[in-house]
Amino acid sequence: MADVNHTAFRPGTFLLVGIPGLEKFHLWISLPFFSMYIFALLGNLVLLFTIVREQSLHKPMYLFLSALTLADLLLSTTTVPRMLAIFWFRVRDISLGACLAQVFLVHFIFVAESAILVAMAFDRYVAICNPLRYVTLLTHSVLRRIELAAVVRSFCIIFPMVFLLLRLSYCRNRVIPHSYCEHMGVARLACTSIKVNIVYGLTVALLSVGIDVVFIAVSYGLILRAVFQLPSAGARRKAMSTCGSHLCIILLFYVPAFFSFFTHRFGGHSIPRHVHILLACLYVVVPPMLNPVIYGVNNKQxxxxxxxxxxxxxxxxxxxxxxxxxxxxxxxxxx
Structure with missing residues (x-):
């Protein structure tokens, strides 16, 4: 039986488990996920519609926010409907092509959102630390180039992952212990060595997203230094309110993502699998749900x-x- 399970072949479909170990609770788990997904859809659509419709919001900060909103919509829609199909109807089969497409989209959106957060941190840095040059530095042509650079960078970084998965020979075991397809979850089903996949995944996390985190940290360090030097208490409160909402979104984005990433590679058996998968599922729905709330409540305009x-x-x-x-x-x- 072991020989059969380890026979190399190219699978036509994979099987997604959902949340392993909690299968009997899938129906109950689906209810908050469905509610959060609907709330995320409505909140992000309202926010996007408001920014697009209102001419006074066509400023760099809000245009970056609209890009973040669009990314949130794509991330939750790429994963949650499929997740709910598993929870409600036990539709576990997913074709190889659909699985690879989901891998690409999930990781592509993650890297793109990271770049958008860097751009938003740079926007706040210029607005607070160098306000006289804000209009000349962040023109509409510069904004378009930044957004295009974020998309091109994400595509160049993530597209090789698809080929790294296609080059592998897979075993008879087609079961992915997850609610959606992601790079290492698919790679671990291979019969051949996945060392290249592991190294590439770590490189992407540390050299692209890790550098983004460093840039964001430096930007907000300079911002906080400038804020505390402002003479007006009202100006300090206004700047801290704006930066506080940005920092909340940054923490919501990076903390669960890096926890899931490093747990999947180095956690071993120290963290139960169902806890890891549940947190990974929450990551694709909770930030998209909370981002409109954070910006809608804290942003007066x-x-x-x-x-x-x-x-x-x-x-x-x-x-x-x-x-x-x-x-x-x-x-x-x-x-």
Whole structure:
């Protein structure tokens, strides 16, 4: 039987387990995941619509935020629907092509989001430490180049992972103990050596994302130094409020991602597998859910813009009802 299981072949499909060890609780686990996914979709769509619609928000900080919002939408939509299909309908089969596409998208979006967070940290650094040059440094052409560079960098870093997985010969064991396909989870099913995959994954984590973390840390170190030198207490509070929301998002993004990454490679049996997989699943839905809340609550301009859009729609509906009824009850909404 062992010889059969270790016979090398190219699988047509893989089997995703979901959360190993917690299969009997999948239905209950799916309820908060579904709720968080719907909340993430609605929150990010509202935030993206608000930024695109409102001309006054077409500034570097908000344009970077819209890119982060789009990445959050893609990340959660790439993983959560498939996860819910496993939890609800036990649809565990996934084709090799779909699995590799999911591997590419999950890691591509992660590296792209990391680059966006670097850009947002640079934006805050220029706005607080060098405000007189803000408009000249962060022009719309520069923003487009930064966003294009983030996409190209992510593609060049992650695309080789697909070929590293395609070159492997896989065993008869097609079961991936996860809720979605990710690089090392697929690679560990191979019968051949995966040393190249391990080295490349570590290199990507340490030299690309790790450098991003260093740049962000340096930027916010300089920002905090400049903030504490501001003469006005109100200006310090405003700067700290903006930076605080950014730091919350950065921590939500990097801490669970690096925990999952290093646990998968070095955790061994010290951390139960279901804990690791559950945290990896939460990572793809919790930050996308909380990002709109953090920015919507802490950013006065976005909050006021959303409220003005809601009130305008209410007034428009009331005005239309007034025309249909021969009166103008819509004006009452403006009082």
């Amino acid at each position: 976005i909050r006021e813009t959303v409220m003005s859009i809601v009130l305008l729609r209410r007034w428009h509906k009331g005005l239309c009802a007034g025309y249909r009824g021969g009166a103008f009850p819509g004006w009452a909404l403006l009082r």
